[in-house]
Amino acid sequence: MTRLRPGLVALLGLVVVAAVALVLLVTHRPATTAPVPDSPVAARAEPPASTSASEDLLVTPERSGDAAPVRVRIPSLDVSSTLEELRTDRRGQLEAPRAWQQAGWFADGTAPGAPGPAVIAGHVDSPDGPAVFARLSDLRPGDTIEVDQADGATVRFQVDRTQVVPKDGFPTRDVYGPTPDAQLRLITCDGPYVESAGGYQDNFVVYASEVTA
Secondary structure, three states: OOOOOOOOOOOOOEEEEOOOOOEEEEEOOOOOOOOOOOOOOOOOOOOOEEEEOOHHHOOOOOOOHHHOEEEEEEHHHOEEEEEEEEOEOOOOOEOOOOOOOOEEEEOOOOOOOOOEEEEEEOOOEEOOEEOOOOOHHHOOOOOEEEEEEOOOOEEEEEEEEEEEEEHHHOOHHHHHOOOOOEEEEEEEEEEEEEHHHOEEEEEEEEEEEEOOO
């Protein structure tokens, strides 16, 4: 269920992968220049918590350039978004999607359709209203998610389960742990919005598996 705060930007909580230290952080800082501190719309908070992952949890990407995802579609939610490539910044934090209505995929991780968990993230709301993943919590087991690739192929996933998790207790192993088959994770914000604590306190995570038949 979307929770909007008029005049406030609810920033996306993202799982962050440290490029060198191999550390996953849960954050919701956007990849933009620092806003004016006293602006309630532009204000952003420090990451509320961090989680560590050992090397055996990090999946080595198995993909070719042609297999890069370019669009995610969720028919039951009437969602269709091009995909921005998300990478880590100089501090090892994952860049948030630049546009409220565009999702992004972790381009240094697993590509959708390759063995392992691919990660796609998007904002839940914006200063003007609902964002691309505003209705993500409406997904149910059995719903379909489609990812179009640059080579013209489409990879289809079926939702296995969804989960609301606190940002200070993010399930790193479940989200980023290696899998023998192709998996997909969708992530956005959820839970109560607490301005003094940095915004939304939870993440909503969708777990899905590739449909091969």
